[in-house]
Amino acid sequence: MTLYVKNMVCDRCKMVVADLFDKSDIPTTKVDLGVVETSNDLDDKQTETISQKLQSYGFELLDDKRKQMVHIIKTTLIELVQTQPEKLQKINPSTHISEKVGRDYKYLSTLFSEVEGTTIEQFLINQKIEKVKELLVYDEYSLSQIADLLYYSSVQHLSTQFKKVTGLTPSHFKQLKENKRISINQI
Structure with missing residues (x-):
């Protein structure tokens, strides 16, 4: 079962x-x-x-089938970003999700938006930004290394997306004393 x-x-x-x-x-x-x-x-x-x-x-x-499918989509994306970021460059997330769930991506995208109130793409962006925050807090990688690790096309692309989601630049976020990270299950 x-x-x-x-x-x-x-x-x-x-x-x-x-x-x-x-x-x-x-x-x-x-x-x-x-x-x-x-x-x-x-x-x-x-x-x-x-x-x-x-x-x-x-x-x-x-127990709701629609919520189960959305949950599979979310866990697939969380797993990609948190444990397998190297796959972000090699695969198309929409194809990967469609194969994992066994349904047409257009249907899954519509379902996800209806249930979650956001798009799959925005959810993936939010996951990546949370991973960036985590790596910035750990202070083990430079911004350039983080951009490479999460397969951003450039540091500028990462910085622009980070500021759009958080309202802060990565360097300003890093300077803040309080932790502004969000629990993964609350994204």
């Missing part, structure tokens, strides 16, 4: 969710970003129990 879990955005989330299923005596065959596959179908009581446990950790079981 495949279950879709909202707000799983990192490897720690996967560990927490896997642990919750294990402690609930529900064997899993796969725990990935936003998706849990169980060995057996769950009855209503098991579904309610695991749903409550997930909610106590800020996760949510998704």
Whole structure:
């Protein structure tokens, strides 16, 4: 049985969710970003129990098919930006999403906009900007290196997009003492 879990955005989330299923005596065959596959179908009581446990950790079981598709799109993009930025240059995100979900991109784009109130493209831009913020806060890379890492065509392109989304230049953001990052699941 495949279950879709909202707000799983990192490897720690996967560990927490896997642990919750294990402690609930529900064997899993796969725990990935936003998706849990169980060995057996769950009855209503098991579904309610695991749903409550997930909610106590800020996760949510998704049962609406439209929301499930949107969730797959979001986790696909989060995974691309957070763990596989090298693929940003090699693939077309719309083709990648369409292949991952198994539906026409135009349909998925319309669905995403209806459910989320924003476009897939804007969501991807927001994910990339959050990754830029993270890298700026860590202060391990120059802006030029960050632009290369996230496959921006130039530092100017990165800076323009950063300012459009945040209202700040990357250098001004870096100078701020307070952390202006947004949790990935709140984007």
